[in-house]
Structures are given as C-alpha cells and as structure tokens.
Amino acid sequence: MEKKALFTKLVSFTTSVHRVTQELTQNAKSDSITPVHYNILEYVTVSQPVTPSEISDCQHMSMPNTSRELRKLIEKGLIEKISDTEDRRKQYIRLSDEGEDLMKEAFATIESKFLARIQNASKEDLEEIDRALDILQTKLFF
Amino acid sequence: MEKKALFTKLVSFTTSVHRVTQELTQNAKSDSITPVHYNILEYVTVSQPVTPSEISDCQHMSMPNTSRELRKLIEKGLIEKISDTEDRRKQYIRLSDEGEDLMKEAFATIESKFLARIQNASKEDLEEIDRALDILQTKLFF
DNA sequence: TCTTTTACTTATCATTTGATAAGTAAATCA
C-alpha cells in the first residue's frame, strides 16, 4: 500500500531531521545550559510571552517541574517573569536581555552551520527546498 | 536576504517536526522504557546490527554510558550482543525477539496515528508530500 | 616482541529529570 511506503519514508525522514538538528545545534547550546533549559529557552524565544502552563503543555513537563526549571532560569538571569495585570494568578515568561543575547548567539551559530550545509545548493535547489518546506509544514507537520 | 528567510522557515519547520514526532511517538514508547532506551532501540531497529561504538557516536553518548545502557537493555531481554568472529574486540547489537515485538508494536502505534493525521489528504496531496520528503531528504537533511 | 591503539567494561559520583503530595492565592461559580 502506498501510505505504508510513505510511513516508512517518514520514519527515515524524521530520523534525518533529528540527526541534522542535533548537528546544527551542537555547540550552539552554550555550556552550562542543560537540554531541558535549552528547549524551554527556544520555545520562549519563538513564542514569547508564554505562561508557565503553556510551557508545561508544550514541553510535556509537569507544572511542578516546569516551575522549578523556570526558577533556575530566572536565577541564571536568562528569563523574566511578569504578572498579568488582569488575572493575577497568571504569569508571563519572556527572555531577559541576557537571555536574548544567549539565544541570538545560539541562533547565529546554527544559522552559520545551516549556510555551510546549503552552500552548494543552486538557486533552483533553494526554491525547491522552500516549496517542499511549505508543503510539509501545511500538509503533514501542522 | 533569501537564505536568511529560508533559515527562519527551517527553524519553525524543525520545531513542528519535533512536536509532531513527539505526538506520534507519545504512548508508543511502552512504559518502563526511558527516552534514552527508546532512542537506542529505534536506532538498533533501523540499523541493526550495530556496534556499541556506532551507538555511542550516533546517540552522542560516551562509551561508558553506552555500555551501561546496553547492559540494562540486555538485562531487560530487549537486545542481544554477538561477538565478531574476526575481530574479537568487536560486538554487534541487535534486537531480541522480545525487542522486535516491542518495536513492532511501537511502530504500529505510530503508523496508525500517522494514518489518522493524513486521512483527509487527497491522492495529489500524498504525492506532493512524497516528493517534498524526497527533496528535503536529499537536499537538506542528508 | 614490545608498544600503542582500539573496543569495550566497571565503578563511582554529581547533576538532571520525573513523579507525587501538599499548599497558596486569585478567580469563578452556584
């Protein structure tokens, strides 16, 4: 069946994506940052401001553990907590200036590795890649 | 610059891939299997037979830790170790029958979730997805 | 043959992560 073959292809594809992502983010994650902390920071970076609950949901982490890790990140000066003015139970998390710097550096490292990876791609290749990303983003990884 | 935009697109794409992968493999990872063990088993499944050194390289795990985790998986009866007949320092790891069963079940769970995800896709969509996977696999995630 | 290298193991310790119970304060509901 065709869908079965597609599934097999998907498995090796996601394996490759994970491998390449790991290669790209290797060393980008500044030392003294654990994987969990990096993932939280990455999520906050692209979605800020976010609530602890959202982080908990998205990172599949219990609220107590999320709370603990956020406290550690605050102690490291990488994120800030802001109370909601309307609902005082709610908190918003965003990067501190120091956190912004750290993530900017990380993304710069990742980007330069990415550019090295596609340096031999032609203009047509890049357009194909662009279109392929759009297709998979909308039709498979929504 | 166009490559910059492509990089931004890649970042949100890989984020989506990770999120969806996590959704698909959720619950597929039988309980009593840790993330590290699951990753090792997945790697062994698609690449067996593999040596401990290869697992160590691929999973970015030190040899001592790899050795320990493999011992645990052997104790659980999920993998087997076979000595190389030519080079007696070398070992080969492959799934045991029990391990095969476990991974078959895991992949079946993942596949059914995948099928549910693409159930509304037309034949044309599936062909587009297929082509897009090929393009990205060869031109970006090699 | 002697030295070095390779492949892997054992042991140990610190840190991270996961899980659970219990608690606070604010908002919502009835």
Next chain:
DNA sequence: TGATTTACTTATCAAATGATAAGTAAAAGA
C-alpha cells in the same frame, strides 16, 4: 458568601543521565 477551580509554588524522593578515572583484552604497528 462559600465552594470549587485555576495557575502556580514548594518540598521531597527516586530514577535517569552525564562525566570521569581506571581497567581488560584483542589487534595493529614498529
């Protein structure tokens, strides 16, 4: 107003993971 729910915190314990030192046995090299 009193009960319930929501959002989050604190505390604690067990388990998983990471890092390092030291060691074994076989192969390869000089």
